Amino acid sequence: MTSPGRLPYPITLTGDGVTLREWRDEDLDELVAMLDEPDIARWTPMPSPFDAGAGIAYLKRARQGRVGGQRIQLAITVDGGRPLGEVLLFGVDAGQREAELGYLVGAQHRGHGLASRALALLSGYARTTLGLSRLILRIDAGNTASTSVARRCGYRLTGEPPILQEGPYGPSALDTWELVAAGGGSRMERLRNVAARRYGRRV
Numbered sequence: 001m002t003s004p005g006r007l008p009y010p011i012t013l014t015g016d017g018v019t020l021r022e023w024r025d026e027d028l029d030e031l032v033a034m035l036d037e038p039d040i041a042r043w044t045p046m047p048s049p050f051d052a053g054a055g056i057a058y059l060k061r062a063r064q065g066r067v068g069g070q071r072i073q074l075a076i077t078v079d080g081g082r083p084l085g086e087v088l089l090f091g092v093d094a095g096q097r098e099a100e101l102g103y104l105v106g107a108q109h110r111g112h113g114l115a116s117r118a119l120a121l122l123s124g125y126a127r128t129t130l131g132l133s134r135l136i137l138r139i140d141a142g143n144t145a146s147t148s149v150a151r152r153c154g155y156r157l158t159g160e161p162p163i164l165q166e167g168p169y170g171p172s173a174l175d176t177w178e179l180v181a182a183g184g185g186s187r188m189e190r191l192r193n194v195a196a197r198r199y200g201r202r203v
């Protein structure tokens, strides 16, 4: 188990037909083509339009976050080559042993299970290698593709109140999803944990 205080860099994760690898400078054109897209603009905080300047800044920030060990930000590939999407882990709270994850897939590559496989692989790594016990996603209830990915990977809605945000598409409400522990945990345990988080006591 690694201390989650500083995240490992560089890493490559392989399993279930996907390879998650570090971003490279030569990915710029593919990155821009992937992120300059309406669903990415609608459901993620990416700038829109997403041009080459935005891409250069994005790769630079990604590298800084990786070298500094604050986040994991990996290109989703099939064989370590062409980037088809991205999966992230960020906002690590080492004390609570928790972190948030996120994902996106290029429009031409959706519907083939890439997001689900990438999220499952990174979630497994976060649990077993990083020792993070609470993994969460924040998803707008209207983003059915993303909620399907979450559900398929074993995440479940928590009872936490939605996080309200104002964006270019109007107000959005982000629900919190949590990876259910292996074995599931009873409904009562999950409710107790929601209560504990709200009122500051762990069970």
Ligand SMILES: CC(C)(COP(=O)(O)OP(=O)(O)OC[C@H]1O[C@@H](n2cnc3c(N)ncnc32)[C@H](O)[C@@H]1OP(=O)(O)O)[C@@H](O)C(=O)NCCC(=O)NCCS
Binding pocket: 039, 040, 043, 044, 102, 103, 104, 105, 106, 109, 110, 111, 112, 113, 114, 115, 116, 117, 138, 139, 140, 143, 144, 145, 146, 148, 149, 152
């Ligand atoms: C959400 C996203 C990453 C899904 O990527 P993907 O690789 O197509 O997802 P998968 O192929 O793994 O699909 C997983 C599940 O979602 C379902 N799904 C995928 N796209 C869907 C859509 N547009 N509407 C409804 N369900 C959808 C699949 O049918 C599958 O469900 P199943 O397990 O019941 O078969 C992709 O649509 C995307 O990049 N969207 C824009 C960015 C975004 O919303 N990111 C998440 C922010 S919280």
